Each structure stands twice: as structure tokens, then as C-alpha cells.
Amino acid sequence: MNTMNTTDAELQRLHAAGARGVRFMMIPNAGGPLPWQSLEPIATRIAPLGWNINLQLDGRELPTYRALIERVPGKLVIDHTGKFLEPVPVDHEAFKALLGVLDRADRWVKLSAPYETSKVGPPHYDDVAAIAKALLRAHQDRCLWASNWPHPNRNPLPSNEAMLGLLGEWTQDDQVRDAVLVENAARVYGF
Numbered sequence: 001m002n003t004m005n006t007t008d009a010e011l012q013r014l015h016a017a018g019a020r021g022v023r024f025m026m027i028p029n030a031g032g033p034l035p036w037q038s039l040e041p042i043a044t045r046i047a048p049l050g051w052n053i054n055l056q057l058d059g060r061e062l063p064t065y066r067a068l069i070e071r072v073p074g075k076l077v078i079d080h081t082g083k084f085l086e087p088v089p090v091d092h093e094a095f096k097a098l099l100g101v102l103d104r105a106d107r108w109v110k111l112s113a114p115y116e117t118s119k120v121g122p123p124h125y126d127d128v129a130a131i132a133k134a135l136l137r138a139h140q141d142r143c144l145w146a147s148n149w150p151h152p153n154r155n156p157l158p159s160n161e162a163m164l165g166l167l168g169e170w171t172q173d174d175q176v177r178d179a180v181l182v183e184n185a186a187r188v189y190g191f
């Protein structure tokens with residue numbers, strides 16, 4: 001669907017059917033159909049519906065695109081724990097840019113799919129886990145969790161239970177887990 005050419009009536013129909021966002025896949029060579037210059041206009045169209053932009057990018061590019069991301073109206077969710085294609089230390093400028101983006105009340109990060117970027121791998125994905133733990137410490141009210149089911153292009157498939165178990169490793173605080181799993185998601189997706 002080309003959101004720029006979609007009528008308001010069609011957006012309303014999609015909203016009534018349960019749609020709550022538009023995904024922007026900005027990973028090089030991933031074949032995303034929407035260019036960076038369409039991010040702001042599309043966000044402007046969907047913001048009145050309460051929809052979110054689900055943004056997948058190489059987190060190392062956050063310093064380059066931070067100003068644009070901060071200008072975008074409405075809700076925005078950065079996918080896959082920032083999806084740093086090369087996990088960065090928490091004192092890295094790109095991670096600091098992610099923290100800065102999350103300072104805004106309508107910005108979130110999805111803690112999901114550590115297998116997408118981890119260089120050390122299972123079971124604990126320690127390099128991505130360090131990023132997730134720092135995000136939870138700094139912005140527990142801006143973190144969401146997702147299984148990333150059906151785990152595209154993964155063989156063997158990771159266990160959804162193991163993915164959820166990582167959240168328990170990243171924080172032992174029941175209130176924080178409730179926020180990540182329920183309260184924050186309700187604010188983003190309107191349920």
C-alpha cells in the first residue's frame with residue numbers, strides 16, 4: 001500500500017479493521033519500498049488516527065537521522081532493540097542518540113529479535129542484552145517487547161518462550177516487566 005496515495009476513507013477502513021501502524025524498513029539491501037523522505041509526510045497522515053511508525057534501521061545511523069526522527073509527528077517505535085547491525089557499547093554516540101530519541105513521550109523501542117544482530121549468539125545474546133538492559137534502566141516507560149514470530153529467515157527457529165525469558169534476565173522487576181508487556185504497549189497500540 002502506498003500510504004501517500006491512500007484515501008482518508010481507506011485509512012479509516014483500515015483503522016476500523018485494526019491497523020495501527022506503518023512499517024518503514026530502512027536496512028540497506030532489505031528492499032524497503034518507502035524512502036526516508038516519505039517518513040514525515042506519511043507520519044503526518046497517520047498521526048491523527050493514533051497509528052505508529054514502526055521504524056527498522058541500522059541503529060548506527062541514528063545520529064544521521066535523529067533530527068528527522070524527532071520532527072516526525074505522532075508515535076514512533078524503533079524496532080529490534082535499535083537493530084545495531086554491529087552491536088555498540090552503551091557509551092557509543094549511536095546508542096546515546098537512541099536514548100535522546102526516547103526522551104520524547106511518543107517514542108518507543110521494541111525489545112525483540114536479539115538474534116537479528118547479536119555477534120555472540122544464544123542463549124543470552126550478551127552484546128544485545130547489554131543494550132536492552134541499558135534501555136530498560138534509562139527508559140522503562142519507552143520499552144516494548146515482541147516475539148518477532150514467525151522469526152523470518154531463522155533456522156532453527158528460536159523459541160518464543162526463550163525470547164520472553166530474556167526479558168526476565170534483563171530485568172527482575174515485576175513492575176518494569178508489566179510496563180513493558182502491558183502498559184507501554186497499550187499506550188502505543190490503543191488497547
